[in-house]
Amino acid sequence: MAAPLRLKATSASPGVATGPAYIAAPLTAAASPPSGLSGHAELDDAIKTAIRELQDLATGTDPESSDIIEFQIEVLQDPTLTEMAGARIDAGENVAFAWVGTLDAYIGELECSEEDQMRARAVDILDIKNRVLSVLTGTSLDDFPAGSIYVGRDMEPSRFLAHDWSAGGGIALYAGSAVGHVALLAKSRSIPMVIGAGQFTTDRGQHIGVDGDAGVVVLQTADENTMPAQFDHPATGTAPEADNGSLRTADGSQVLLSINVNAPDEVDSILAATTAGIGLMRSEFAVTSLGDAANEEKQFAIYRRLLGWADGRAVTIRMLDIGGDKPLSGLTEAPSLRGVRLLLARPEIARVQARALLRAAVFSNLRVMLPMVTFPSDVDDIRQIYREEASELARRGVPHRIPPIGMMVEVPAAALMLDRFESADFFSFGTNDLAQYLIASAREDADFALYQDRAVPAVLRLLSQAVKLAGGKPVSICGDMAGDPARTADLLAAGICHFSVAPARLPAIRSAIVGLNADGTKAAGE
Amino acid sequence: MSGGLRIGGRETEQVHASCETEVEVKHGVGLHARPSVTFTRLAKSFPCSIEVAVNGSDIWLNGKSIIKIMGARIRKGSVIRIRADGILAEEAIRALKDLVERNFDEEKRHGRTA
Numbered sequence: 001m002a003a004p005l006r007l008k009a010t011s012a013s014p015g016v017a018t019g020p021a022y023i024a025a026p027l028t029a030a031a032s033p034p035s036g037l038s039g040h041a042e043l044d045d046a047i048k049t050a051i052r053e054l055q056d057l058a059t060g061t062d063p064e065s066s067d068i069i070e071f072q073i074e075v076l077q078d079p080t081l082t083e084m085a086g087a088r089i090d091a092g093e094n095v096a097f098a099w100v101g102t103l104d105a106y107i108g109e110l111e112c113s114e115e116d117q118m119r120a121r122a123v124d125i126l127d128i129k130n131r132v133l134s135v136l137t138g139t140s141l142d143d144f145p146a147g148s149i150y151v152g153r154d155m156e157p158s159r160f161l162a163h164d165w166s167a168g169g170g171i172a173l174y175a176g177s178a179v180g181h182v183a184l185l186a187k188s189r190s191i192p193m194v195i196g197a198g199q200f201t202t203d204r205g206q207h208i209g210v211d212g213d214a215g216v217v218v219l220q221t222a223d224e225n226t227m228p229a230q231f232d233h234p235a236t237g238t239a240p241e242a243d244n245g246s247l248r249t250a251d252g253s254q255v256l257l258s259i260n261v262n263a264p265d266e267v268d269s270i271l272a273a274t275t276a277g278i279g280l281m282r283s284e285f286a287v288t289s290l291g292d293a294a295n296e297e298k299q300f301a302i303y304r305r306l307l308g309w310a311d312g313r314a315v316t317i318r319m320l321d322i323g324g325d326k327p328l329s330g331l332t333e334a335p336s337l338r339g340v341r342l343l344l345a346r347p348e349i350a351r352v353q354a355r356a357l358l359r360a361a362v363f364s365n366l367r368v369m370l371p372m373v374t375f376p377s378d379v380d381d382i383r384q385i386y387r388e389e390a391s392e393l394a395r396r397g398v399p400h401r402i403p404p405i406g407m408m409v410e411v412p413a414a415a416l417m418l419d420r421f422e423s424a425d426f427f428s429f430g431t432n433d434l435a436q437y438l439i440a441s442a443r444e445d446a447d448f449a450l451y452q453d454r455a456v457p458a459v460l461r462l463l464s465q466a467v468k469l470a471g472g473k474p475v476s477i478c479g480d481m482a483g484d485p486a487r488t489a490d491l492l493a494a495g496i497c498h499f500s501v502a503p504a505r506l507p508a509i510r511s512a513i514v515g516l517n518a519d520g521t522k523a524a525g526e
Numbered sequence: 527m528s529g530g531l532r533i534g535g536r537e538t539e540q541v542h543a544s545c546e547t548e549v550e551v552k553h554g555v556g557l558h559a560r561p562s563v564t565f566t567r568l569a570k571s572f573p574c575s576i577e578v579a580v581n582g583s584d585i586w587l588n589g590k591s592i593i594k595i596m597g598a599r600i601r602k603g604s605v606i607r608i609r610a611d612g613i614l615a616e617e618a619i620r621a622l623k624d625l626v627e628r629n630f631d632e633e634k635r636h637g638r639t640a
Contacts, residue, residue: 071559071592074566080591106593117558118596 007197009172011215012183015192017170018209018218021202022144024152039089043099046135047076050128053135071121072128081106094331096136097348100294103129111396130297137291149208153199155182161263161288165191170210172217174199185285188262188502244313245276247513249492250523255513258314258500260478262286264302267309270503277313278306279500280369280428280478283353284320289329293320293349299356307364314365316428316500318408319343319353319382321371339372339408344381354382354389358400366403369428373407373414379423410434410479415462418469427470428500431479435459456487464494476500485512493520545619546609551600553629559596561630566592568625574612576622580604589622 051073058069075081081102088098103125110122143159144150146167153174160182163169171186176195186193192212202208202219209218245257258279261267263286267278286302287293306315322328324338331346343350357368370382386402393400405423409415410430418427435455436442459481467475476498481487483505489512491499497518501509517523553561569576569589576589580598582605587594589608600606606626610618625631 067560071563074563074592077570078566078591078593080588080593109597121559121596 005219007200007217007219009194009197009215009217010178011193011212012173012176012178012195013171013186013191013193014212015170015190016209016211016213017149017168017192018207019147019149019169020145020205021151021208022148023202023204024144024150024155039095039098040086042095042136043082043085043089043132046099046132047082049135050131051076053131054128068124072124075125076128076132093348094290096133096290096294097352099132099136100129100296100352101348104296108392108396111398126297130295133291133295137289137294149210151202151208160185161285165189166268170212172197172208172210185262188260188504189266190504241510242271242273244273247510249513249516249518251517253497253518255492255518256476256498257506257510257513258316258476258478258498259503259506260500261306261503264305266503267306272309272311272313274506275313276498277310277365278315278317279476279498281306281315281317282321283317284322284326284328287320287353290331293328293331294352296352296356299353300359303356303360303366304363307360307366310364312365314367316367316369316406317357318369318371319357320349321408340370340378340382341372341374343370344378347385350382350385351389354386355393355400357403358386358390358393359398361401361403362399367426368403368405369426370405370407370424372411372433373409373421373424374411375414376417376421376423379405379407379421383423406474408433408478409466410437412437412462415466416469418466419471424473426474426476427466428475429463429466429477429479429496431459431463431477431481434462434479438462456481456490460490460494463491463496467495474498483509485509488512489516489520489522491520492516492518542613543615544609544611545615546607547619547623548605548607549623549626551602551604551606551626553602553626553632561632562592562595564630565622565625566590566595568621569618572610572614572618572621574610574615574618576608576610576618579607579609581606 054069054073054076058066084105085098085102088101089095093101107122107125107129110118110125113119143163146164147169149169150163150171151173154176155171155173160171170191171182171193173193173195174197177183178195183193183195185191192210194210194212194215194217197217200217200219206219209216211218247255247257249255256276258276259267259270260280260282261278262282283299283302287299292298303315303317306317319340320328320343321339322331323342324336326338331349337345357366360366368386370379373379383405386405390400390402404425406426406428407414407421407424408430409418409427410433412434414421415429415434421427432452435452438458439451439455441451441455463477475496477491477496478500481491482499483501485508488499488509492513499509499513515523566589577586578589578595578598579586580600586609587598589595608619608622610616
């Protein structure tokens, strides 16, 4: 057999994988709604599609079911609903939120009805709300066979998230970005990935290899029979300790170790008892489109699933950190705003997420964290939204609880003034953004890695000041620096004793901590 | 009157009208989901506007909107006024009144009750 053809590429996530190539069709506009369509026409089309789907469902069902479907179709054709949603669209609301807002108001009314039969209709309306929403957002992407090597120009985060990676597989991109969201996701899940391979030709199903360590795509690998699972998922060599993420430094101080999570199924392979819980869940990686952002039920299910996994341990959900370099598909407005500023500028997005979180908080130890907070009023304003949504849920008789609300400390102005943030219940340092803003560097900048290293002394000085200003409130760190064992001593010295890291970093940080004293000095004998 | 729709003076007068009627609901549980569907679907089959007011109220609701009709708390013994304005208004009023008097055709439905 001829020597395998090796294509030079750039590593984006380490590890090696082989499998049949899945050649992705070029990204087309079909995934997103045609931009020429007005909000009204878009909604009309989505409603018509939902009606067709319901009519298909109705054929061949029993009379009871078809009665319910007929009722739902009649509501979808109700001129009052179309008018109300239309007025919201005219007022500048995005079509998905206009639809959801209109239906939520009606569902709220039904739920408060004195009559059982009216209250029972609420779920029928909820059903059509979600049906139209899913048409509007067109989120159903074709999944590809498990174990495949994804080959394409680029990859959408939603496609990555929708795929079943449990059978392995990898990603080889003609173009792509090493700091893009898919690369971040691939790293956190240990999926080998290379980018910048250039347009290469391979047949669908042809076995190829991705070497994320060397940054190489291997074409013409041996045939499939000789391809047993030689590259297993990173094997758990030593059984992790079920210490609930509560460690002791060499001199006996307690340090907590939590994990950072992006998509809910990332926790499936992790034993909760080896962690103190989830220190950071980046909800923008689970809520990837405007439609998902408008979908309270979907978000509620995600948060509940994580709480179920954590089994009583703390689960910290960061509210959507979107805008800026993290666009939300479908949201075109205010691209210069990011994090909590965007949430406050578009409160309809924050309110849906707040409701999902308020409802999930009933089940277990949930905490909410706000992204990119700069001023104390940011926290106050979001807290007000939680209070308002809580009283609305109370009016509807929906179980809920206001969770502790904390904040990311990733804007230098906030870090310097931490003693002024009275309404924040806890703080977590996001060192990536903090470093970026401290040294005036764009994150996409090729030189950022270099600058970032040189920023470390300034970041550490700011962190140790901020810990003192926190005034005894819980403090943790969830940025990349937390997962780098070379920094553990400095961070302990700065007074941080709660680390939240990518699951793959748990063993390294665990062993770093136990070899150090609480002040970061090396333990005797190390 | 809008000239565009005029076919002939007399014909327009015949089809374009304002009508109103009053009818008592005898149906066991009033206008819940299924009877409401029947009512609004029939209302929508006419080109004229259809409005409904319940028990002497002077709030007129869109008779083609199931949300409005269901929300109007039309129960057994309620008296509803139905008014129509536009093309085929008379026919619309007659058909809708008949429907209420026929108990929304509920008995026809396999003998099930609402």
